[in-house]
Amino acid sequence: MSDDVCVSLEIPAQTVFACPVAGLADVLAERAGFGRRERYRFQLTVEEFCLYLAGLAADNRPLAIGLTGKRHQLRASVAFQAANLSLGALNSTSRARTGALDASAEEMGLLLAGKAADRFHLKHKGADCFLLEAEVDRAYPEAAAVHLPEGLRPPYTIRPGRDSAQLTQAAALASAVYPPWQCPSSFRTPGKFPDMVADGQATCVLACDAKGQTAGLLAWSPCSEQGLYFSGPFVFVPPEEAANVARLLVDGFLETVARESYSIVLSFRATSDLPEASFETLGSLQSFMDGRLEHHPVVFRHLREDNGLAVWCAPQLEDFLRQTYDRLALPRDILPVDAPAGRPRRDSLLGATYDRVRNFAELVPFLDGEDMTANLAAHVAAFRRQGIGTILYYMDLAVPWEAALAGDLLQAGFAPTVVLPQGGQADKVVWQHERLA
Amino acid sequence: MSGLLDRVPDYVRSFERYVPSRPDPVLMRQFGVTHLFRLNNNENALGPPPLARDALASFPPERGAIYPSGDAYDLRQALAAKFGKSPEQFLVGNGSCEVISSVIRAFCGPGDAIVTADKTFAVYEWVARFSGVEARLVPLKHQALSPEAMLAAVTERTRVVFVCNPNNPTGSWWNRATLGRFLAALDGRALVVLDEAYREFLDDPDFPDAMDVMERHDNVLVFRTFSKMYGLAGFRVGYLCGPPAAVDFARRTHIAYSVNILGQIAATAALADDAGHIAATRRMVDAAKGYLRDRFDALGLEYVSGAGNFIMVRTPLSDTLLYRKLMREGVMVRTMTGFRYPNWIRISLAREQAMEAFAKALAKVLGQT
Numbered sequence: 001m002s003d004d005v006c007v008s009l010e011i012p013a014q015t016v017f018a019c020p021v022a023g024l025a026d027v028l029a030e031r032a033g034f035g036r037r038e039r040y041r042f043q044l045t046v047e048e049f050c051l052y053l054a055g056l057a058a059d060n061r062p063l064a065i066g067l068t069g070k071r072h073q074l075r076a077s078v079a080f081q082a083a084n085l086s087l088g089a090l091n092s093t094s095r096a097r098t099g100a101l102d103a104s105a106e107e108m109g110l111l112l113a114g115k116a117a118d119r120f121h122l123k124h125k126g127a128d129c130f131l132l133e134a135e136v137d138r139a140y141p142e143a144a145a146v147h148l149p150e151g152l153r154p155p156y157t158i159r160p161g162r163d164s165a166q167l168t169q170a171a172a173l174a175s176a177v178y179p180p181w182q183c184p185s186s187f188r189t190p191g192k193f194p195d196m197v198a199d200g201q202a203t204c205v206l207a208c209d210a211k212g213q214t215a216g217l218l219a220w221s222p223c224s225e226q227g228l229y230f231s232g233p234f235v236f237v238p239p240e241e242a243a244n245v246a247r248l249l250v251d252g253f254l255e256t257v258a259r260e261s262y263s264i265v266l267s268f269r270a271t272s273d274l275p276e277a278s279f280e281t282l283g284s285l286q287s288f289m290d291g292r293l294e295h296h297p298v299v300f301r302h303l304r305e306d307n308g309l310a311v312w313c314a315p316q317l318e319d320f321l322r323q324t325y326d327r328l329a330l331p332r333d334i335l336p337v338d339a340p341a342g343r344p345r346r347d348s349l350l351g352a353t354y355d356r357v358r359n360f361a362e363l364v365p366f367l368d369g370e371d372m373t374a375n376l377a378a379h380v381a382a383f384r385r386q387g388i389g390t391i392l393y394y395m396d397l398a399v400p401w402e403a404a405l406a407g408d409l410l411q412a413g414f415a416p417t418v419v420l421p422q423g424g425q426a427d428k429v430v431w432q433h434e435r436l437a
Numbered sequence: 438m439s440g441l442l443d444r445v446p447d448y449v450r451s452f453e454r455y456v457p458s459r460p461d462p463v464l465m466r467q468f469g470v471t472h473l474f475r476l477n478n479n480e481n482a483l484g485p486p487p488l489a490r491d492a493l494a495s496f497p498p499e500r501g502a503i504y505p506s507g508d509a510y511d512l513r514q515a516l517a518a519k520f521g522k523s524p525e526q527f528l529v530g531n532g533s534c535e536v537i538s539s540v541i542r543a544f545c546g547p548g549d550a551i552v553t554a555d556k557t558f559a560v561y562e563w564v565a566r567f568s569g570v571e572a573r574l575v576p577l578k579h580q581a582l583s584p585e586a587m588l589a590a591v592t593e594r595t596r597v598v599f600v601c602n603p604n605n606p607t608g609s610w611w612n613r614a615t616l617g618r619f620l621a622a623l624d625g626r627a628l629v630v631l632d633e634a635y636r637e638f639l640d641d642p643d644f645p646d647a648m649d650v651m652e653r654h655d656n657v658l659v660f661r662t663f664s665k666m667y668g669l670a671g672f673r674v675g676y677l678c679g680p681p682a683a684v685d686f687a688r689r690t691h692i693a694y695s696v697n698i699l700g701q702i703a704a705t706a707a708l709a710d711d712a713g714h715i716a717a718t719r720r721m722v723d724a725a726k727g728y729l730r731d732r733f734d735a736l737g738l739e740y741v742s743g744a745g746n747f748i749m750v751r752t753p754l755s756d757t758l759l760y761r762k763l764m765r766e767g768v769m770v771r772t773m774t775g776f777r778y779p780n781w782i783r784i785s786l787a788r789e790q791a792m793e794a795f796a797k798a799l800a801k802v803l804g805q806t
Contacts, residue, residue, distance in 0.1 A: 254779035259559065261453035278780055280758050302757035305772050307459050308467040329761040331467035 003198065005032045005069035011050070013057035013080075022047035025067055025076065032069025034138060041116040042074045042136045048113035049078055049132060056082040071195035072186075074136040081128050087367065088347025090114040093378040119353055122366040140189035146172040152209040152237050156245050158252035161204035161217065167194035170206060170217040174234035180357045181289065181296060182269045184219065184231050188357065193219070205252040207235070207245045218249040226263040226422045235273045246273040254278070258303060263422045266300040274299065280328065283418040285432055287359055287390040298418045298430070306330065311426050312337040312403035320416045321429075330421055337404045343370040352379055360390035368401050376412035380433055391433035398426030448569045455563070458769070470767040474791040477771040479605070479635075479747050481668035482787035483718055488710035489669065489703040496699060505698035508688075509676075512696075512705045516676060519708055520648050526678050528688050531695040533634060533662045533675030537599075538564050540658065540677070542690035544628055545570045545596045552590045553599040554582050556607070556777050558632065561599040570596075580741050581609035584619040595627045602647075603635045606776055606783045608743020612643040616650065625656045628683065633659060634675075635745035637666035637715055638722060648678065655680045658687075663704045665746065666718055667711070672700035722746045725786035732796045736803065746786045749773065756782050759802060766798035 007028055011017040025046040029039040046067065053063055057080050064079040088094060089107035092114070114120060117134035125131055146169065161167050171193040175183050186192045186202070196202040207216030218232035233249040235242045257265065268285060279299040287294050308331035313321050318334065325332045348369030354361035361383045369375070376393075383391050393414055395402050406416075414431040421427050458464065461473050484490070506512075509529035517524040530536035541564050545551065553561045555574035565572040573595070575586045582604055591598065600619075603610040611619065620629065631647040647659040658679035664670035674696055677687065707714075729748050733740045740750040752759050756772040759782060763770055768791075773781035784795060 251779055254774060255555075255777040258774050258777045258779070259453075259562070261451065277753050278755055280755055301755045301774075302772075303774050304456070305458070305757060305760050307456075307464060329468075329758070329765050331761075331764075333467075 003071065007067040008065065010062045010064050011054075012062055013054045013060045015051050015054045018047050018050035018054060021050050021065060025074075028067050028069050029074050029136075032071075032074065034069070034074060034136075038074065038136050038138060042076070044116040045113045045134045045136065046076045048109040048116075049076065049134065052110045052113070053078055053080045053082070053132065056080065056085065070199040070201070072138050072192050072199055072201065074138075075133060076135075077131055077133045079125070079129070079131045082130060083128050084345055085128070085130060085367065086345045086347045086369065087122065087132075087349045088369070088371075090120065090349055091347075091375060091379075092350075092352045093375065093382050119351070121351060121364075122349065124366075138192070138195070140192045143172045143175055143188060143190050146176050148173065148177070148236055149209075149213045149215070152213055152215050152241075154210065154241065154244075156207050156209055156215050156237070156241070156248055158205050158207055158248050160256070161197060161206040161219075164194040164198070166206065166214055167197055167204070170204075170214050170234070173214065173236050174217055174232070177236065178234055178271055179289070181287065181294070182231065182271050183234075184269070185355055185357070196221075203256070205249055205256060207237075207249050207252075209237075216245045216249050218253050220253065220257070220265065222262070223266070224424050224428075225261075226424075227420070228257060228262050228265045230265055230267045231269045232271055233273050234271060242273055243275070247275050250275055250278050254301075254303070260303075262303055263306075264300060264302055264420075266298065266420055266423060268296055268298055270297060270299045282328070282420065285360075285390060285392065285417060285430070289359060289389075298420070300421065302421070306421065308332060309422070309426055310335055311397035312400045313397065314339060314404050314406035316406040316410055317403070317416060317429065321419065324419045328419070328421065330427075332427070337400045339407045340368065340401065340404050343368055343372070345369045346371065348372040348375045350375055350379055352383075354383060354386070354388055356386070356388075359388060360392065361388045363391070363393040365393075365395070365402055365405065368405065372405060373408045373411050376408060376414070380412060393431040393433075394424070395429040395431065396424035396426060397429065398424060446569060449567055452563075452567045464764065464769070465767075468761075468764040468767075470765065472767045473764075474768050474787070474794050476785040476787060476791060476795060477769045477783075478670065479665055479745070479783075479785045480670050481666060481718055481746065482785075482791065483668060483714070483721060485668040485703060486707045486710040486714035489667070489707040492702050492706035493699060496702060500698065503698070504694060505696060505701055507693040509696050509701050512674070512676075512701050512708075515705045515708050516678070520678065522648070522678060523681065525681050526684055527676055528678075528684050528691060529674065529676045529696050529701070530691065531675075531697075531700075532664060532673040533632065533660050533677075534560050534564075535692070535695055536660055536675055536677045536687070537561060537630075538568075539687045539691040540597060540628070540630060541565055541568055541570060543686045548594060549596045550592065550594045551597045551599060552587055552595050552627070554587070554601070554604065557582070557599070557601045558605045558634070559775065561601075561630075561632075577604075577607065577609075580607040580743075582611065584611065584615055584622075588619065588622050591623065591627055597628045597630060598623070599630045599632060601632045601634070602645075603633075603639060603744035605635065605745065606747060606749050606771075606773060606778070607741050608635075608745045608747070608749075610639065610644060610744055613645040616645045620650070620654050620657070623656075625654075627656065629654070629657045630677075631657060631659050634662045634665055636661060637711075638719065638746055639744040640719065641744075651679055655683065658683060663700075663707060666715060667704065667707045668714075668718075669700065669703050669707060672697070672703050674700040674704040718746070721788060722786045724789070725792045728789075728792050729784065729786070729796065732799070736800065747783050748786060749778070749781050749783045751781050753803065754780070756780050762802040763795075763798050766794075766801060768795045768798045770795070 089110040171190040204219035220230035223229035310333040349367040351364040513524040550571040662675040
């Protein structure tokens with residue numbers, strides 16, 4: 001049973017209700033056991049989103065608000081209707097954020113909300129309906145030193161990972177043994193990982209030896225409605241037994257998810273212990289780590305038979321797509337989509353996340369706008385200023401307007417790198433900025 | 438509308454629908470082939486027996502305007518005569534899948550559970566889950582259903598134990614002694630469904646005759662089908678047989694008129710003409726099994742080959758990738774990840790031409806990797 005603390009309510013699209021909702025957010029965060037700083041960030045996020053969206057709401061339609069306190073995270077969602085939605089101030093590169101003073105008070109509030117939250121998502125639910133979600137993470141202490149278990153002995157068995165102490169130890173072991181690129185960020189603060197498992201945000205299988213000691217770990221989380229993103233296998237046994245344990249972990253993982261609702265599993269973080277036979281390599285991403293150029297394979301497999309789908313494709317991407325589909329033996333109907341003749345709004349909106357330890361950033365398009373090319377360039381420049389080496393962009397080929405942005409991406413210096421079959425609503429193209437820092 | 442959707446039960450909301458394969462012309466276009474050998478659903482490549490063919494050919498189209506017998510009266514009479522039972526002991530469904538649904542509806546309620554294997558015919562688990570009934574899944578032991586483990590999984594909440602005998606996809610089966618010990622130990626604590634969809638492919642005197650077993654155990658139901666051995670998969674006719682009282686309860690939850698008129702006619706005729714057909718099918722299956730075993734041995738591939746018109750082989754690459762590559766060679770197999778056998782495929786045993794096409798395609802694809 002979920003331990004989530006949840007509140008849902010509908011408020012009139014009037015700014016006077018923003019403050020009480022913010023108070024409610026604070027109570028919820030306190031009830032969920034969050035610290036003062038997280039509570040304040042959450043409260044600020046909720047209040048500013050409510051204020052801004054109340055002003056935008058079409059025909060004064062109410063805002064449907066959901067507040068959730070999980071063990072590892074606070075989440076706010078606001079469902080609203082708005083014509084000609086433009087949320088440019090939410091871009092991490094917004095001019096207002098850089099100190100320019102021409103932003104309106106409303107935009108400044110939106111900017112603050114975007115900054116207070118750890119990340120946000122915007123989902124277009126059709127017509128003029130949108131869902132804006134923001135998340136604030138719990139702060140966890142860094143990992144303490146951990147020692148590899150000694151005297152591990154077969155037989156090794158697989159069990160679902162549920163025990164908090166064992167999960168903490170396994171995550172710390174993985175972080176100690178494997179390169180940063182291959183470990184999810186939650187492993188760096190191992191207390192977070194078991195909380196994510198308890199929250200249902202992550203699932204894992206553990207390999208244990210004859211005495212129940214931790215011998216390996218493989219973890220996964222949903223990355224879309226169709227896909228699971230996995231990390232591992234992380235193996236802590238002597239080299240001569242590693243292949244056996246890795247195989248047990250992978251088979252245990254696949255057997256666990258085989259009849260769930262997902263179509264694919266994929267990873268950018270597969271370790272060198274991954275049994276090659278179980279997966280397909282879709283391509284690789286590049287990064288500079290410690291001054292070295294590294295190639296990170298993107299691995300994938302279906303969980304069920306793929307009998308084809310249709311994807312939207314701009315002319316600039318067609319050769320790449322056709323070659324990729326032929327190489328992967330994927331049946332696809334390619335539907336042409338042209339570059340946008342006119343943009344629906346002035347300001348585009350990109351979701352941006354980055355990870356300094358792994359030295360990479362990710363961009364997701366939320367809204368198209370007249371400034372898309374400039375917005376992409378601004379995000380790239382901002383990441384470069386922070387020394388981020390690898391910049392990725394995700395394009396869902398189920399969404400015509402996203403597929404139509406191929407020209408903007410090429411102009412901004414991105415190149416199509418990998419296709420993730422059924423990685424989004426349809427296939428997803430991963431673009432990587434061509435210049436590595 | 439959103440309010441209505443919000444009321445969908447969680448067990449339905451979280452359930453993933455089964456996506457059947459597309460029609461042949463669509464698949465052939467998508468994969469760029471001019472022919473397609475379907476080896477994914479364990480259909481009988483010989484088709485229906487001759488009398489069933491004749492019955493279908495002589496069907497007057499105008500009778501299509503008339504409802505079929507709502508409870509498959511003639512077919513139940515024929516089944517009763519063949520197996521020496523009362524017609525009331527038979528319930529005919531739109532394939533055995535419908536009969537599975539009827540039994541779960543009749544015997545399970547909220548909070549109840551079924552027990553079955555983790556690697557077996559998936560429909561028991563699916564129907565239970567989308568009905569809000571817990572499916573307790575027992576691991577196989579040496580690729581076979583473990584009677585001890587299944588007994589251990591039975592609790593006070595268990596209403597039905599599904600035993601696929603022979604098991605799809607491993608082809609393993611419980612002999613008379615194993616089944617006898619299992620039923621004695623279970624001691625009537627739950628209904629036992631012996632699903633014998635592949636029973637006719639087996640000619641071993643040690644295989645338990647479930648039609649006889651059910652006479653001694655009032656908690657046993659037998660499932661059989663016309664889809665496999667009888668080559669009538671397209672007509673969707675399956676049935677259960679059991680003690681009258683148990684069948685009566687299943688019938689109460691069953692949809693009348695669910696089996697179409699052509700299916701009833703073809704199945705009834707097939708029963709009257711099965712000896713030669715069964716023998717010919719077994720010969721075809723045995724030949725195909727021997728042929729593929731040799732091919733797999735030559736390629737150094739591990740396989741599981743028990744009873745039934747299928748064989749399962751472990752592949753040196755992702756089963757779902759192999760599926761796509763074989764499709765581009767015009768051969769369709771069943772990936773087994775969904776059966777919790779990642780990197781295995783199941784191949785229906787069919788005629789020489791199809792087996793050779795599969796073997797050639799497999800060798801070609803594996804040679805490429």
